[in-house]
Amino acid sequence: MERTYVCEIMNNIESTILVRGWVHKIHDLGKITFVQLRDKTGIVQLVIQKELEQSLRLEMCIEVIGEKALNQKATLGVELLVKDLKVLGKTYYDVLPFEINNQKVTATLETQLDYRSISLRRPKTRSVFKIQEEIVEAFRGFLRELRFSEIHTPKIISSSTEGGSEMFTVNYFEKRTFLAQSPQFYKQMMVGAGFEKVFEIGAAYRAELHNTWRHLNEYISLDVEMGFIKDEFDLMDLEEGLLNHVFAHLNKTCATELALFNKILPESIKIPRIPLSEVQELLLKEFGKRSPAGNIDAEGEVILSKYIKEVYNSDFVFLTKYPISKRPMYTMPDEELTDMTKSFDLIYKGLEITTGGQRIHDYEMLKANIIKFNLKPEDFGFYLDSFKFGMPPHGGFAIGLERLTMKILDLENIREATLLPRDMKRLEP
Amino acid sequence: MERTYVCEIMNNIESTILVRGWVHKIHDLGKITFVQLRDKTGIVQLVIQKELEQSLRLEMCIEVIGEKALNQKATLGVELLVKDLKVLGKTYYDVLPFEINNQKVTATLETQLDYRSISLRRPKTRSVFKIQEEIVEAFRGFLRELRFSEIHTPKIISSSTEGGSEMFTVNYFEKRTFLAQSPQFYKQMMVGAGFEKVFEIGAAYRAELHNTWRHLNEYISLDVEMGFIKDEFDLMDLEEGLLNHVFAHLNKTCATELALFNKILPESIKIPRIPLSEVQELLLKEFGKRSPAGNIDAEGEVILSKYIKEVYNSDFVFLTKYPISKRPMYTMPDEELTDMTKSFDLIYKGLEITTGGQRIHDYEMLKANIIKFNLKPEDFGFYLDSFKFGMPPHGGFAIGLERLTMKILDLENIREATLLPRDMKRLEP
Numbered sequence: 107m108e109r110t111y112v113c114e115i116m117n118n119i120e121s122t123i124l125v126r127g128w129v130h131k132i133h134d135l136g137k138i139t140f141v142q143l144r145d146k147t148g149i150v151q152l153v154i155q156k157e158l159e160q161s162l163r164l165e166m167c168i169e170v171i172g173e174k175a176l177n178q179k180a181t182l183g184v185e186l187l188v189k190d191l192k193v194l195g196k197t198y199y200d201v202l203p204f205e206i207n208n209q210k211v212t213a214t215l216e217t218q219l220d221y222r223s224i225s226l227r228r229p230k231t232r233s234v235f236k237i238q239e240e241i242v243e244a245f246r247g248f249l250r251e252l253r254f255s256e257i258h259t260p261k262i263i264s265s266s267t268e269g270g271s272e273m274f275t276v277n278y279f280e281k282r283t284f285l286a287q288s289p290q291f292y293k294q295m296m297v298g299a300g301f302e303k304v305f306e307i308g309a310a311y312r313a314e315l316h317n318t319w320r321h322l323n324e325y326i327s328l329d330v331e332m333g334f335i336k337d338e339f340d341l342m343d344l345e346e347g348l349l350n351h352v353f354a355h356l357n358k359t360c361a362t363e364l365a366l367f368n369k370i371l372p373e374s375i376k377i378p379r380i381p382l383s384e385v386q387e388l389l390l391k392e393f394g395k396r397s398p399a400g401n402i403d404a405e406g407e408v409i410l411s412k413y414i415k416e417v418y419n420s421d422f423v424f425l426t427k428y429p430i431s432k433r434p435m436y437t438m439p440d441e442e443l444t445d446m447t448k449s450f451d452l453i454y455k456g457l458e459i460t461t462g463g464q465r466i467h468d469y470e471m472l473k474a475n476i477i478k479f480n481l482k483p484e485d486f487g488f489y490l491d492s493f494k495f496g497m498p499p500h501g502g503f504a505i506g507l508e509r510l511t512m513k514i515l516d517l518e519n520i521r522e523a524t525l526l527p528r529d530m531k532r533l534e535p
Numbered sequence: 536m537e538r539t540y541v542c543e544i545m546n547n548i549e550s551t552i553l554v555r556g557w558v559h560k561i562h563d564l565g566k567i568t569f570v571q572l573r574d575k576t577g578i579v580q581l582v583i584q585k586e587l588e589q590s591l592r593l594e595m596c597i598e599v600i601g602e603k604a605l606n607q608k609a610t611l612g613v614e615l616l617v618k619d620l621k622v623l624g625k626t627y628y629d630v631l632p633f634e635i636n637n638q639k640v641t642a643t644l645e646t647q648l649d650y651r652s653i654s655l656r657r658p659k660t661r662s663v664f665k666i667q668e669e670i671v672e673a674f675r676g677f678l679r680e681l682r683f684s685e686i687h688t689p690k691i692i693s694s695s696t697e698g699g700s701e702m703f704t705v706n707y708f709e710k711r712t713f714l715a716q717s718p719q720f721y722k723q724m725m726v727g728a729g730f731e732k733v734f735e736i737g738a739a740y741r742a743e744l745h746n747t748w749r750h751l752n753e754y755i756s757l758d759v760e761m762g763f764i765k766d767e768f769d770l771m772d773l774e775e776g777l778l779n780h781v782f783a784h785l786n787k788t789c790a791t792e793l794a795l796f797n798k799i800l801p802e803s804i805k806i807p808r809i810p811l812s813e814v815q816e817l818l819l820k821e822f823g824k825r826s827p828a829g830n831i832d833a834e835g836e837v838i839l840s841k842y843i844k845e846v847y848n849s850d851f852v853f854l855t856k857y858p859i860s861k862r863p864m865y866t867m868p869d870e871e872l873t874d875m876t877k878s879f880d881l882i883y884k885g886l887e888i889t890t891g892g893q894r895i896h897d898y899e900m901l902k903a904n905i906i907k908f909n910l911k912p913e914d915f916g917f918y919l920d921s922f923k924f925g926m927p928p929h930g931g932f933a934i935g936l937e938r939l940t941m942k943i944l945d946l947e948n949i950r951e952a953t954l955l956p957r958d959m960k961r962l963e964p
Contacts, residue, residue: 109763111682126763128729128925146682146731165925169763194763198898198923223921226728235730239685253540253575256668258755258936260955261690261738262703262714264962274691276714277704278752279742279959285691285705292955295964299655300557301664302575309690309738313708323707326687334538334555334598334623469627488964492652494627496557496594507687526689526721530708533693535724535917 107171112148115174115182125150125186126169126194128227129162131207142207143170143186144227151177151185158191164202165227167195215519222526222535233363234523237356238511242307244355245328245505248348254303254330259292261285261309267485272313274323285311288504291489293331294436294465298497302333307507317530319519320457322508324528330462331502338438338448338464339379341501342424345452345460346377349422356514367515377452378418381427385410400432408456421513426450428463435479436472438464438501448501455513462503469493536600541577544603544611551602554579554615555623557656558595560636571636572599572615573656580606580614587620593631594656596624644948651955651964662792663952666785667940671736673784674757674934677777683732683759688721690714690738696914701742703752714740717933720918722760723865723894727926731762736936746959748948749886751937753957759891760931767867767877767893768808770930771853774881774889775806778851785943796944801850806881807843808853814839829861837885850942855879857892864908865901867893867930877930884942891932898922 107124115123127145139159141152152170154162162168172186203221204213206228211218218225225231246256263286266273274285289306296304310327330348335341353371356364364370382401389395389406392413397406402425414423427446430439440446449463466472472493473483483490511523521527526535536553544552556574568588570581581599583591591597601615632650633642635657640647647654654660675685692715695702703714718735725733739756759777764770782800785793793799811830818824818835821842826835831854843852856875859868869875878892895901901922905912912919940952950956955964 126927144729146684146729167763167925167927195896195925195927196898197925202924220917221920222917223724223728224924226725226730232729235686236684242685243679250672255575255665256671257664257954258736258738260753260957262740262753262957262962275706277706278962279744281962283962292964295652296655296954299652300573300575300661301655307687309687311691315708324689324691334596467624469625488649488651491650492964495631495653496596496626497624498555498596499623525686525725528689528691533691533707533710533712535721535921 112143112145112150112182114147115150115184115186122171122173122189123186124169124171127167129164129166129168132162132164143168144229148182149229150182151180152188153185154188154191158188160191160193162193163197164207165224166193166197168192169194215521219521219527219532220535226525230366231522233360233366234511234515234517235525236363237360237515238507238523240356240359241352241507241511241514242328243359244352245348246305246307247355248351249303249305249330252303252344254305254332255296255301257289257293257296257301257304257306258308259286259289259296259306261311265485267481267489274311274313287312288327289329290434290436293329293502294497294500295489295492297331297333297500298492298495302498303331305330310504315530320509320512322520322524322527322529325524326507328505328507328510329502330504331500333498333500335464335499335501338426338450338462338501341462341464341503342377342379342426342450345462345503345505346375349377350375369515371514372421375420375422377422377424378414378420379424379426379450382425382429383427385425388413400429407453407458411453411456421455423453424450425453433463435475435481436465438466439475450503452503452505454510455516457509457513459509459513460503460505462501464499464501467493467497467499469497541572541574541579541611543576544579544613544615551600551618552615553598553600555598556596558591558593558597561591561593572597573658577611578658579611580609581617582614583617583620587617589620589622591622592626593636594653595622595626597621598623644950648950648956648961649964655954659795660951662789662795663940663944663946664954665792666789666944667936667952669785669788670781670936670940670943671757672788673781674777675734675736676784677780678732678734678759681732681773683734683761684725684730686718686722686725686730686733686735687737688715688718688725688735690740694914696910696918703740703742716741717756718758719863719865722758722931723926723929724918724921726760726762726929727921727924731927732760734759739933744959749938749941751949751953751956751958754953755936757934757936757939758931759933760929762927762929764893764928764930767855767879767891767930770891770893770932771806771808771855771879774891774932774934775804778806779804798944800943804849804851806851806853807847807849808855808879810856811854811858812856814854817842829858836882836887840882840885843882850884852882853879854882862892864904864910865894867895868904879932881932881934883939884945886938886942888938888942889932889934891930893928893930896922896926896928898926 110123127143130144131142133140139154169192171190172188177185276283306329386397437447452460508523539552556572559573560571562569568583598621600619601617606614705712735758815826866876881889937952
């Protein structure tokens with residue numbers, strides 16, 4: 107007999123079906139036992155006669171053949187009267203590390219991360235990653251539709267020219283190499299190599315000495331780079347369209363999962379775009395908040411987001427026109443505003459989730475800028491060289507996948523939006 | 536004016552259109568110049584009057600407004616009479632490193648890899664990666680349709696228990712860590728964590744001291760793991776279905792690119808499944824070829840593939856039932872064949888592209904097997920622990936993306952199927 111997934115039970119016309127999954131809850135009434143069976147797609151109630159019961163334990167893997175019976179009180183509106191039961195995966199514990207069949211979470215986040223293969227079985231925890239998967243799917247679908255190509259670039263790189271000190275080193279056949287902080291140079295190169303528009307969904311590594319609620323040392327970066335743009339506003343248009351598509355896709359594909367977090371995502375978002383200097387002034391005037399030179403700090407991001415929500419009814423805000431001194435050497439200077447660049451950050455609910463901007467595409471201009479930044483052109487060998495052969499105007503941005511997931515669901519810690527987090531202290535599981 | 540991609544020119548009802556791209560070929564006839572303009576989607580002929588010509592050079596990025604004119608001799612059947620021309624990206628070279636607008640490749644593979652942003656502009660080279668992108672898309676689409684979930688697992692791992700000596704080490708905040716050889720442990724854990732069926736498209740690292748036509752030190756692994764299977768034949772069924780889908784998808788989406796390689800992929804493949812011991816016997820009897828204990832070698836793979844092609848008319852062959860001693864400790868032993876496992880390899884045109892098999896899912900059995908392999912259960916902490924809480928029967932496989940791409944197109948070197956290869960000597964670009 108073919109397996110039926112729980113979500114298909116109501117639509118299956120057969121009266122006797124086979125289901126598989128984990129024992130989520132047991133309610134022993136003596137002669138009969140009610141068992142909640144959990145599979146990837148949902149939970150169904152089983153009614154099991156004593157003689158079939160086989161001393162079930164929570165989280166055993168079982169296979170069951172049962173007859174559908176209407177029961178208004180069961181979540182699905184239907185339960186299964188079990189005719190046959192097989193144990194597929196035994197358990198070997200005294201007590202579970204923590205309960206996973208209760209609404210209330212009893213374990214600390216650290217304990218949940220220690221037992222990741224248990225904590226992920228909680229439907230609400232699982233749903234974070236269903237939503238994350240669909241964010242990725244929407245990101246990819248939207249960009250492919252616009253003729254972007256997906257690329258995979260190497261993470262072992264030979265020089266630390268882009269990243270400086272905050273990089274992990276790899277011993278590569280006795281050579282000292284690095285883990286890439288971003289695919290920045292490669293995605294630009296691929297635009298120039300005729301791909302025109304590219305994206306990458308890949309790991310990025312930051313050896314930052316921060317152990318906070320919003321930092322990871324290995325994370326998934328949703329990277330975008332686009333050729334033949336007019337200016338940085340093309341990129342903001344693209345990202346705004348992308349986020350609208352992600353939200354619409356999540357509302358469509360993850361309604362159940364979003365409901366567990368009491369979320370319905372806005373149907374149409376329009377993101378205000380404000381120059382950084384105006385934001386700094388506003389923070390000072392309205393909130394007495396001083397900002398560091400050429401940026402705003404984490405506290406400023408939170409204050410600003412509250413203000414933007416009140417005035418513009420938007421969870422997002424683009425900060426534009428960052429100063430040259432605060433952006434990488436490849437950032438396109440602004441023709442109209444002295445000392446400023448055609449770059450932007452995107453703040454979402456008080457947290458930066460994107461940095462982006464137009465890049466310099468002219469070889470001589472890039473070389474001159476590298477020198478202006480007190481760097482050596484010869485250190486940028488293949489990268490700089492690739493600008494000699496006809497590079498279109500281009501730019502791009504990157505979204506931190508875990509940060510976006512965390513903020514969509516208003517999670518408190520980025521580790522809750524990470525399958526298997528890596529931070530300064532955690533390397534396992 | 537909105538940009539028109541070359542592939543859209545014929546369907547665009549406007550007579551005057553705007554196109555962008557690179558100068559692919561220049562044919563100067565004095566009063567007029569014929570220029571082939573190449574964009575991401577194809578090549579179109581431009582007819583440019585002297586006064587507009589602006590000393591064009593090969594590979595410049597330009598934007599052109601032109602009027603469509605029928606011309607049977609032009610590849611598209613239509614050419615553009617240029618009304619306006621803008622240079623978007625200048626060139627800064629004396630001579631191009633090699634010609635890219637000829638059928639014939641004049642540069643060595645090493646030179647092509649050195650100048651990756653040039654060599655990828657050759658339409659035939661570019662098409663390798665269009666095909667690779669669609670392989671990934673087909674892989675993902677097929678599995679998502681079957682309720683597989685896409686996961687992203689960390690590549691920095693704390694122990695080398697799975698891989699042994701052939702791993703790269705990373706200095707992680709003064710701790711010695713490793714780059715993952717495969718997501719094996721994590722994909723199994725996620726099956727147990729309720730994801731049931733997972734796949735990952737991610738980097739895998741092998742510090743192998745091989746510099747051959749078929750080895751990479753960083754490559755993309757298409758990993759699959761599936762819960763609630765009956766045996767390893769479920770996995771072979773899955774992979775066969777997957778490859779059929781990939782081929783159908785490529786025939787549909789990459790007809791032009793495949794044609795550059797004179798390829799039409801078979802519409803339906805049925806892959807023979809032969810126990811390893813029978814293959815070894817066959818190689819010895821029919822070809823006088825001795826095989827190493829418990830495997831066949833690279834030469835054996837080539838001889839076997841030729842034989843299979845002749846006898847079964849198949850480019851693929853599954854070798855099944857590898858001995859316990861040659862497979863990892865987590866491989867499920869065969870109940871019927873002493874000392875054998877429920878595992879398989881897939882050989883495609885003389886090259887192994889997949890290793891797979893059913894895994895042990897019972898905690899006590901796995902622990903006993905670890906000891907049998909002279910390993911220490913305590914070294915497998917979180918992995919072994921995750922088997923205590925109800926693990927379904929499961930198994931999986933992995934496909935090397937670059938190997939699959941190489942063999943589909945009959946390329947001679949795996950580096951031709953790699954955007955930016957990493958090998959013992961190459962770390963750039």
